[in-house]
Amino acid sequence: MSKSLRRALAALVLLGPSASAQVPQTGPTVQGFLFGDAIFTEADGTAPDGFQLGQIVGHANATLAERVLFFGEVSLTYRSGSYAVNMERAILRYDFSDALKVSVGRFHTPISFWNTAYHHGLWLQGSVARPEAVKFGTSFIPVHFVGAMVEGRLGNTPVHYMGGVGNGRSANGVGAQDGGDANRHRAVIVSASVQPASLLGFQVGGGLYLDRVPDSGTGATDERIWSGHAVWDRGPLDLVAEYIDVMHDPDDGASLGSSAYYLHGGVRLPGAWSAVTPYVRWEEIDVELADPVFGGAVPDYQAVVAGVRYDLDAPAALKAEYRREKVFSVDRDAFFVQASFAIPIGGQS
Amino acid sequence: MTRLVRTALICVSAFVSAAAAASAQSGSTAVAIVVHPATEVDDLPFGELRRIFRGERQFWDDGRRVTLLMRAPAAAERELVLDRIYGMDENDFREFWIGKMFRAEVAAGPKLVYSSDMARDLVTVIPGAITFVPVNDVSSESRVVRIDGLLPSDPGYALR
Numbered sequence: 001m002s003k004s005l006r007r008a009l010a011a012l013v014l015l016g017p018s019a020s021a022q023v024p025q026t027g028p029t030v031q032g033f034l035f036g037d038a039i040f041t042e043a044d045g046t047a048p049d050g051f052q053l054g055q056i057v058g059h060a061n062a063t064l065a066e067r068v069l070f071f072g073e074v075s076l077t078y079r080s081g082s083y084a085v086n087m088e089r090a091i092l093r094y095d096f097s098d099a100l101k102v103s104v105g106r107f108h109t110p111i112s113f114w115n116t117a118y119h120h121g122l123w124l125q126g127s128v129a130r131p132e133a134v135k136f137g138t139s140f141i142p143v144h145f146v147g148a149m150v151e152g153r154l155g156n157t158p159v160h161y162m163g164g165v166g167n168g169r170s171a172n173g174v175g176a177q178d179g180g181d182a183n184r185h186r187a188v189i190v191s192a193s194v195q196p197a198s199l200l201g202f203q204v205g206g207g208l209y210l211d212r213v214p215d216s217g218t219g220a221t222d223e224r225i226w227s228g229h230a231v232w233d234r235g236p237l238d239l240v241a242e243y244i245d246v247m248h249d250p251d252d253g254a255s256l257g258s259s260a261y262y263l264h265g266g267v268r269l270p271g272a273w274s275a276v277t278p279y280v281r282w283e284e285i286d287v288e289l290a291d292p293v294f295g296g297a298v299p300d301y302q303a304v305v306a307g308v309r310y311d312l313d314a315p316a317a318l319k320a321e322y323r324r325e326k327v328f329s330v331d332r333d334a335f336f337v338q339a340s341f342a343i344p345i346g347g348q349s
Numbered sequence: 350m351t352r353l354v355r356t357a358l359i360c361v362s363a364f365v366s367a368a369a370a371a372s373a374q375s376g377s378t379a380v381a382i383v384v385h386p387a388t389e390v391d392d393l394p395f396g397e398l399r400r401i402f403r404g405e406r407q408f409w410d411d412g413r414r415v416t417l418l419m420r421a422p423a424a425a426e427r428e429l430v431l432d433r434i435y436g437m438d439e440n441d442f443r444e445f446w447i448g449k450m451f452r453a454e455v456a457a458g459p460k461l462v463y464s465s466d467m468a469r470d471l472v473t474v475i476p477g478a479i480t481f482v483p484v485n486d487v488s489s490e491s492r493v494v495r496i497d498g499l500l501p502s503d504p505g506y507a508l509r
Contacts, residue, residue: 016469035451069453089404091453095408121447121448124447235441311440
């Protein structure tokens with residue numbers, strides 16, 4: 001093949017839908033995914049059940065220049081008779097090197113493995129729903145973080161670090177203070193994980209998050225969260241264990257400690273049944289009910305979850321799940337069937 | 350010798366010959382790791398090769414971004430790379446890259462190439478590119494990288 005023909009082909013590859021524009025002269029390129037789900041629920045209690053459309057989430061990765069990247073994520077969620085559009089993530093990043101990548105924007109807080117690994121990508125996770133401690137709308141941990149981050153790999157080690165400073169959570173414990181820090185006291189987060197190249201699929205890590213939560217009428221509260229996780233995700237096995245400890249120290253009152261953990265395990269069946277992955281999860285949250293940040297919205301919680309995932313021959317899966325929960329000492333049962341998918345937009349590997 | 354025994358011996362003999370031929374063939378399917386001629390790397394530890402192919406290392410020592418050219422599905426060399434480097438099948442591989450993009454770890458997945466010729470040609474014109482081709486398809490222009498100090502022709506080479 002002649003040199004000029006090769007160059008033309010290279011330009012086509014880099015400019016094509018799967019191109020990452022890793023040479024600056026090709027200009028910005030965008031690649032993304034559309035995640036979504038539909039769910040059927042049969043549950044005890046008075047909450048609505050039946051069929052529901054889950055979140056539809058659009059996710060875009062743009063390469064603006066060789067070292068300048070943008071990641072955006074927008075969700076569409078049904079709430080009280082209409083659909084709400086939310087900016088979930090918007091991250092502008094400059095990659096100096098593998099050891100130093102600097103970004104600003106709105107992130108998934110890296111204080112929980114599940115929160116960053118799966119979050120709105122329901123097709124990616126093994127179960128129907130996230131563990132209660134990191135679920136959608138929880139105030140147990142701040143799931144989103146508005147601020148600046150640095151991250152990278154420490155030399156030639158298998159250690160990946162992240163560190164950030166941001167606004168922290170809002171006074172009601174749920175929001176991420178997108179409009180600025182109400183109490184001018186920045187939240188700080190540091191986390192690290194180890195993924196040895198010689199032990200593919202294994203990861204261990206943890207994080208520490210410090211903040212002062214704004215006054216919600218009962219005084220401001222110092223907050224300290226630490227977490228640890230261990231993961232095995234290779235071949236047929238999918239194992240995740242995570243522990244999160246939350247300490248709140250209100251100006252007026254004694255320190256209050258709460259904690260949560262879950263153990264999740266799935267095993268893909270062999271041979272002709274390889275599309276089927278049965279899974280189980282045990283999870284527990286132990287909270288101080290007088291905690292001023294949780295405001296009674298986070299319950300003492302226990303659950304055992306058992307389900308089966310069936311992967312279609314595409315980025316789509318069906319999951320059926322039984323959940324037995326104890327919420328504020330009240331037992332309840334629920335059964336779910338969920339269809340989830342991820343549609344690639346602009347290229348494949 | 351009865352006809353039945355003779356037939357059985359012929360079948361066993363044919364099976365052994367076929368297995369030997371298959372074994373010899375698989376022995377010749379070593380995969381060479383090839384980089385852009387200007388990339389200053391001659392030897393990579395296997396662990397570092399894994400990090401590059403898994404998108405955990407995205408820059409060469411000279412600061413240029415790595416561009417991974419990946420053979421499209423159904424090629425024998427892709428299956429070998431998925432098995433040895435990624436430890437995954439096709440479904441796991443797809444989920445792996447979707448997950449990396451979802452977590453904003455990478456902006457895009459590997460670039461697909463549809464033949465060894467295409468891989469071998471493109472890697473010479475895209476700065477920072479790395480790919481893999483069957484050793485028989487390596488040309489004199491290809492910059493082949495040693496893995497743990499070994500070339501594809503050496504005994505003990507990791508990608509065979």
